[in-house]
Amino acid sequence: MPKQLFIKTFGCQMNELDTEKIAGTLSDLGYSLTDSPDKADMVILNTCSVREKAEYKCYSDLGRLRELKKENPDLIIGVGGCVAQQEGERIVEKAPYVDMVFGTDNISDIPKLLGTSRGKPRNKVSTGRRRAKYAGNVSGEVNIPIKRSNPVKAWVNIIDGCDKFCTFCVVPHTRGRERSRQPDDICREIRGLAAAGYKEVTLLGQNVDSYGKDLGGNAGLAGLLSMINYIPGIERIRFVTSHPADFSDRLIDAMTELPKVCEHLHLPLQSGSEEILERMKRNYTYKEYKDKIKRVREAIPDISITTDIITGFPGETDGDFNMTMDALMEIQYDGVFAFKYSKRPYTPARLYDRLVPSAVSKDRLDRVFELQNCITLLKNQACVGREFDILIEGNSKKDRGKLTGRTRTNKIVHITKRDGISTGDMLKVRITSATRASLTGEVG
Numbered sequence: 001m002p003k004q005l006f007i008k009t010f011g012c013q014m015n016e017l018d019t020e021k022i023a024g025t026l027s028d029l030g031y032s033l034t035d036s037p038d039k040a041d042m043v044i045l046n047t048c049s050v051r052e053k054a055e056y057k058c059y060s061d062l063g064r065l066r067e068l069k070k071e072n073p074d075l076i077i078g079v080g081g082c083v084a085q086q087e088g089e090r091i092v093e094k095a096p097y098v099d100m101v102f103g104t105d106n107i108s109d110i111p112k113l114l115g116t117s118r119g120k121p122r123n124k125v126s127t128g129r130r131r132a133k134y135a136g137n138v139s140g141e142v143n144i145p146i147k148r149s150n151p152v153k154a155w156v157n158i159i160d161g162c163d164k165f166c167t168f169c170v171v172p173h174t175r176g177r178e179r180s181r182q183p184d185d186i187c188r189e190i191r192g193l194a195a196a197g198y199k200e201v202t203l204l205g206q207n208v209d210s211y212g213k214d215l216g217g218n219a220g221l222a223g224l225l226s227m228i229n230y231i232p233g234i235e236r237i238r239f240v241t242s243h244p245a246d247f248s249d250r251l252i253d254a255m256t257e258l259p260k261v262c263e264h265l266h267l268p269l270q271s272g273s274e275e276i277l278e279r280m281k282r283n284y285t286y287k288e289y290k291d292k293i294k295r296v297r298e299a300i301p302d303i304s305i306t307t308d309i310i311t312g313f314p315g316e317t318d319g320d321f322n323m324t325m326d327a328l329m330e331i332q333y334d335g336v337f338a339f340k341y342s343k344r345p346y347t348p349a350r351l352y353d354r355l356v357p358s359a360v361s362k363d364r365l366d367r368v369f370e371l372q373n374c375i376t377l378l379k380n381q382a383c384v385g386r387e388f389d390i391l392i393e394g395n396s397k398k399d400r401g402k403l404t405g406r407t408r409t410n411k412i413v414h415i416t417k418r419d420g421i422s423t424g425d426m427l428k429v430r431i432t433s434a435t436r437a438s439l440t441g442e443v444g
């Protein structure tokens with residue numbers, strides 16, 4: 001009987017991809033995935049430290065796993081991801097029942113860590129972070145086996161780390177400086193995905209618009225997109241996350257000209273106030289941001305645009321916040337990911353004064369959601385009666401009688417199951433109804 005592995009993933013798509021790498025690595029060691037920690041021989045928390053809440057949740061989950069380990073002393077507990085990278089051995093000090101800790105660049109070290117963790121006293125567990133320094137393996141991720149969670153769409157990492165050092169963000173401290181993968185290596189991976197039946201790839205990085213700056217030459221993300229566009233079998237290409245300061249006209253041209261590049265852009269604004277953007281060290285003004293949105297909408301009128309917003313950044317006055325609300329009204333995003341500001345270690349903003357009380361940040365966050373929910377609903381309702389190309393991604397999570405797919409603009413669409421339609425099919429679907437979260441349609 002294969003050993004059972006449960007992985008809980010926090011945070012962004014980069015972490016989702018890391019989870020697939022952890023699952024692939026452990027699959028080679030005889031583990032298969034289970035959906036319940038109670039049935040597991042090994043539980044891994046793949047952590048995120050972008051927000052304090054995610055870090056807090058990691059420690060509260062560890063508390064629950066401690067109880068599980070009392071019932072099953074053979075249970076192996078691992079902690080990976082950004083909190084592991086940031087905290088290192090402090091995790092073992094706080095939770096001595098943890099068997100292994102590995103940073104974001106140390107997934108390939110898991111077999112070694114497992115080899116050492118079983119025979120050692122629990123307070124002497126090796127940490128991936130220490131090994132990373134020892135091995136200096138910042139690009140050791142490339143050939144890690146990946147157990148993909150979806151059979152038709154795949155994440156492909158193109159750049160690790162970030163050089164931007166926004167004043168609120170811990171990522172450059174956990175994932176390090178920018179390191180682009182070689183284009184040949186990325187294309188080889190994508191050709192392999194196409195041969196295995198994958199139809200869609202999403203290129204991932206903390207700042208994909210910076211892709212290639214460290215490789216010399218000037219092909220950048222636009223050049224990489226053109227290469228991938230010619231790979232037979234791949235029908236859709238997405239990329240995330242873009243940075244407004246680096247998002248270029250050249251990239252807009254590539255999105256316009258390359259037929260496989262989808263009409264969706266995630267461009268984090270964070271705040272509509274020039275002063276707050278300056279304090280965040282985002283390196284663009286709201287006016288510059290708006291001009292880029294205007295240009296991309298002129299070039300690709302049907303594009304859907306999503307963003308990230310932070311409420312309650314230190315110094316954010318009612319007036320600053322109202323500028324963010326004005327920006328939401330003005331830009332009319334298709335969707336917004338919004339969060340309350342939380343103080344992160346190593347970041348300059350942790351030392352800023354003029355803190356915004358948590359209740360005020362929460363109230364502002366609620367107001368962002370309230371407004372954006374209306375805008376998103378109206379945008380989705382405008383799709384009713386129109387026909388879209390949908391890539392079927394699998395069964396609906398909520399309704400066994402339905403299949404779920406996405407438009408090129410990244411909107412979720414449910415259709416009723418019927419013979420002859422299966423995962424991986426590309427269909428023309430007419431939208432019949434819409435909610436804020438998704439669309440429902442009929443095959444045309």
Ligand code: SF4
Pocket residue numbers: 162163164165166169170171172206207243
């Ligand atoms: S661009 Fe800013 S927010 Fe994004 S990962 Fe880099 S430092 Fe963090």
